[in-house]
Amino acid sequence: MELTNEVNELRERLDDNIIKGKDLSIFCLKNTSERLETEEKTETAKKFFNFSPFAGIKEGGFGYEATKQLINDSNLTPEQVENAYHLNKEKLKKEYPDAVEENNCSIGAQAYLDKHYPEEKKGNITELNLRDKNLRGSLKLENFTKLRKLDCSDNRTYDRGKITSLEIIDCPKLERIDCYGNNITELKIGKLDNLARLCCSNNQLREIDINVCPNLKEFDCSDNYLVNLDLSKNRKLWRLNIENNNFAEQDLSFLSHLANLKGLRLRNRLTKLASTDLYYYEKLKKERQYQENLEKKAKNIYNRFTGSLKPLKNLTKLENLYIENTNLDSGLEYLPESVRMIFCAQDNYDEIKGEAEVRKIEDELLLYG
Numbered sequence: 001m002e003l004t005n006e007v008n009e010l011r012e013r014l015d016d017n018i019i020k021g022k023d024l025s026i027f028c029l030k031n032t033s034e035r036l037e038t039e040e041k042t043e044t045a046k047k048f049f050n051f052s053p054f055a056g057i058k059e060g061g062f063g064y065e066a067t068k069q070l071i072n073d074s075n076l077t078p079e080q081v082e083n084a085y086h087l088n089k090e091k092l093k094k095e096y097p098d099a100v101e102e103n104n105c106s107i108g109a110q111a112y113l114d115k116h117y118p119e120e121k122k123g124n125i126t127e128l129n130l131r132d133k134n135l136r137g138s139l140k141l142e143n144f145t146k147l148r149k150l151d152c153s154d155n156r157t158y159d160r161g162k163i164t165s166l167e168i169i170d171c172p173k174l175e176r177i178d179c180y181g182n183n184i185t186e187l188k189i190g191k192l193d194n195l196a197r198l199c200c201s202n203n204q205l206r207e208i209d210i211n212v213c214p215n216l217k218e219f220d221c222s223d224n225y226l227v228n229l230d231l232s233k234n235r236k237l238w239r240l241n242i243e244n245n246n247f248a249e250q251d252l253s254f255l256s257h258l259a260n261l262k263g264l265r266l267r268n269r270l271t272k273l274a275s276t277d278l279y280y281y282e283k284l285k286k287e288r289q290y291q292e293n294l295e296k297k298a299k300n301i302y303n304r305f306t307g308s309l310k311p312l313k314n315l316t317k318l319e320n321l322y323i324e325n326t327n328l329d330s331g332l333e334y335l336p337e338s339v340r341m342i343f344c345a346q347d348n349y350d351e352i353k354g355e356a357e358v359r360k361i362e363d364e365l366l367l368y369g
Contacts, residue, residue, distance in 0.1 A: 107133065107134055107135055107136065108135070108136060108137050109130070109135035109136060109137050109138065109139040109152075109155070109163050110137065110138060110139055110140060112130070112133065112135055113130070113139065113141070117144075119143070122143050122144050122145070123143070123144075123145050123146060124146060125144055125146060125147055126146050126147060126148050126149070127147070127148065127149040127150075127151075128141075128144065128147060128149070128150050128151070128152075129151050130150075130151065130152040130155070131151045131152060131153050131154055131155070131178075132153070132154040132155065133155060134155065135152070135155045135163055136155070136162050136163065136164070137163065137164055137165075138163075138164060138165040138166075138167075139152060139163050139165070139166050139167070140166075140167045140168075140169070141166075141167070141168045141169065141171060142168075142169040142170055142171075143169070143170050143171075144170075144171045145170065145171070145172065145173070146173055147171045147173060147174055148173050148174060148175045148176070148194075149174075149175060149176045150168075150171075150174065150176070150177050150178070150179070151178040151179075152166070152178070152179050152182070153178045153179055153180045153181045153182070153199075154180070154181040154182075155181070155182050156181060156182055156183055162182055162183040163179070163182040163183065163184055164182070164183050164184060164185060164186075165184060165185060165186040165187070165188075166179055166182075166184055166186075166187050166188070167186075167187075167188040167189075168188065168189045168190060168192075169190050170190065171190075171192070172191075172192070172193070172194070173194055174192050174194060174195050175194050175195060175196050175197070176195070176196065176197040176198075177189070177195065177197070177198045177199070177200075178197075178199045179199070179200050179203070180199050180200060180201040180202050180203065180220070181201075181202045181203075182202075182203055183203060183204050184200065184203040184204060184205060185203070185204045185205065185206070186205075187200055187203075187205060187208055189209075189210075189212060189213070190212065191212045192212060192213050193213075193214065193215060194215065195213045195215065195216055196215060196216065196217045196218065197216075197217065197218040197219075198210065198213065198216060198218070198219050198220070198221075199218070199219075199220040200220070200221050200224070201220045201221060201222040201223050201224070201241070202222070202223045202224075202289065203223075203224050204224065204225060205221065205224040205225060205226060206224070206225045206226065206227065206246075207226065207227075207228075208221060208226065208229070209230070210229075210230075210231070210233075210234060211230060211232065211233040211234070213234070214233050214234065214235075214236070215236055216234050216236065216237060217236055217237060217238050217239065218237075218238070218239040219234070219237060219239070219240055219241070220239075220240075220241040221241070221242055221245070222241045222242060222243045222244050222245070222265065223243070223244045223245075223289070223292070223293070224244075224245050225245060225246045225301065226242065226245040226246060226247065227245075227246050227247060227248050228247065228248060228250075229242060229247075229254070231254060231255070231257075231258065232257070234258070235257060235258065235259070235260065236260055237258050237260060237261060238260045238261055238262045238263070238317070239261070239262060239263040240255075240258070240261060240263070240264050240265070241263075241265040242265065242266060242303070243265045243266060243267045243268065243269060243303065243322065244267075244268060244269060244293060244296070244302070244303070245302075245303055246296075246301045246302065246303070247303045247304055247305060248304060249304040249305075249306055249327075250304070250305065250306070251305070251306060251307040251308070251311060252266075252305060252307070252308075252309065252311040252312060252328070253311045255311060255312065255315070256311040256312070256314060256315075258315060259314055259315060259316065259317065260317055261315050261317060261318050262317050262318060262319045262320070263318075263319065263320045264312075264315075264318060264320070264321050264322065265322040266303060266305050266321075266322060266323050266326060266328075267303070267322045267323055267324040267325055267326060267343065268297070268302040268303050268324065268325040268326060269293070269324055269325060270290060270293045270294060270297070302325075303326060304326075304327065305323070305326045305327065305328055306326075306327040306328065306329070306357070307327075307328065307329070307330075307331075308328070308329070308330045308331035308334070309323075309328060309330070309331030309332060309334055309335055309361075310331045310334040312331075312334065312335060312336070313334040313335070313336065314336075315336060315338075316336045316338055317336075317338055318335075318336055318338055318339050319338055319339060319340045319341070320339075320340065320341045320343075321335075321339060321341070321342050321343070322343045323342070323343065323344050323358055323361070324343055324344060324345050324346065324358065325346050325356050325358065326356060326357070326358050327356060327357035327358065328344075328357065328358050328361065329357035329358065329360045329361060330360065330361070332361060332364055332365070342361075342365065344358050344361045344362045344365065345358075345362055346358060346359050346362070
C-alpha cells in the first residue's frame with residue numbers, strides 16, 4: 001500500500017490546486033491516473049486524467065514516481081508545491097519570452113500562431129488545431145490559402161487563457177470553423193464561399209455578420225449576447241442554434257425563408273449541472289456554464305421570441321424544434337408535417353422571469369397526448 005500512502009500525501013496538496021487551475025505535472029497525467037486506478041478509483045484519478053492545459057507543447061511521458069522525484073529535486077517546500085505550476089511556466093517562458101502572462105501562464109494567441117506557422121508554412125496548411133492550448137488575446141489568421149478546417153475552441157479552460165477576438169482574412173477554402181468556449185467579443189470573417197459549419201457558441205458576441213457565408217449549413221452561436229441576426233443570405237442553413245442569447249422582442253418572421261432547416265433551437269435554458277460520474281474537466285465546464293446562464297437570466301438577458309409559430313409553416317424539412325422558456329404561444333396547426341419533436345416545456349425559469357407564454361403550447365400538446 002506504499003503507493004496509496006504516496007497518493008494520500010500528495011492529494012491534500014493537489015485537490016485545491018487543480019480546482020484553482022494549477023498543475024503540478026503535465027507530463028504524467030495519464031500514467032498517474034492509470035496507477036491510481038489500480039489502487040482505488042478516486043476523484044483525483046479523474047482529475048489527473050483530464051487536466052492537461054498545456055497538451056499542445058507536451059513532451060515525454062514521465063510516470064508518477066518520476067514526477068514526484070522532479071518535485072523533490074526542485075527542493076520545493078509544501079507552500080511552493082501549492083504553486084508548483086511554475087515548473088512548467090519556466091519552460092513556457094523560454095519558448096515564448098514575450099508572450100507568457102506571469103499570473104496564469106497563458107500564451108499570447110498571435111505569438112503562438114506566428115511561432116508555429118510562419119509565412120513559409122501557411123500555404124500548405126489544410127487543418128489548424130489551436131484547441132485547448134491556453135491561448136489568450138487577439139488572433140488573426142491571414143493567407144492560409146489551403147486551410148479547410150480551423151479549431152481554436154476551449155481556450156478559456158479554468159479561466160487561464162481566453163481568445164478575445166478572431167479575424168480571418170484570405171482563407172478562401174475554409175469549410176469549418178470551431179471557436180466556441182472562448183471570450184470572443186469580435187468575430188470578423190471575410191467572404192467564405194466554402195464555409196459549411198461555424199460554431200462560435202459560449203463566447204461574448206453581441207453581433208456577427210454571416211452574410212459573407214452564403215453556403216453555410218450549420219451555424220451555432222448559442223450562449224452569446226446577440227440581439228438580432230441577419231440570415232437573409234443564408235438560405236442553405238439546415239441546422240441553426242441561437243439559444244441563450246439576448247434577442248429583442250420579435251416574432252419568427254426572420255426565419256420564414258429558411259426552407260432547408262432541419263433543426264432549430266430558439267430556447268432559453270439553464271445548462272444542467274453535470275452528473276458526478278463525469279470527469280472533473282467536463283464537470284467544471286458544465287458548472288461554469290450553469291453559473292453564466294443563471295447570471296444572464298437574472299440580468300434579464302434572454303431571447304424574447306414571441307407570438308405564433310406560423311412563420312415556420314414553409315419550413316417543410318424541419319424535424320426538431322426547441323422553444324422552451326420563450327413567449328411563443330400559438331400556431332401549432334401551422335407547423336409542417338415533417339416536425340418530429342417539439343421541446344416546449346418551461347422548466348427552471350419560473351423564479352427568474354415568471355410564467356413563460358410557451359406553457360400554452362405545452363398545454364395544448366398535452367391535450368392531444
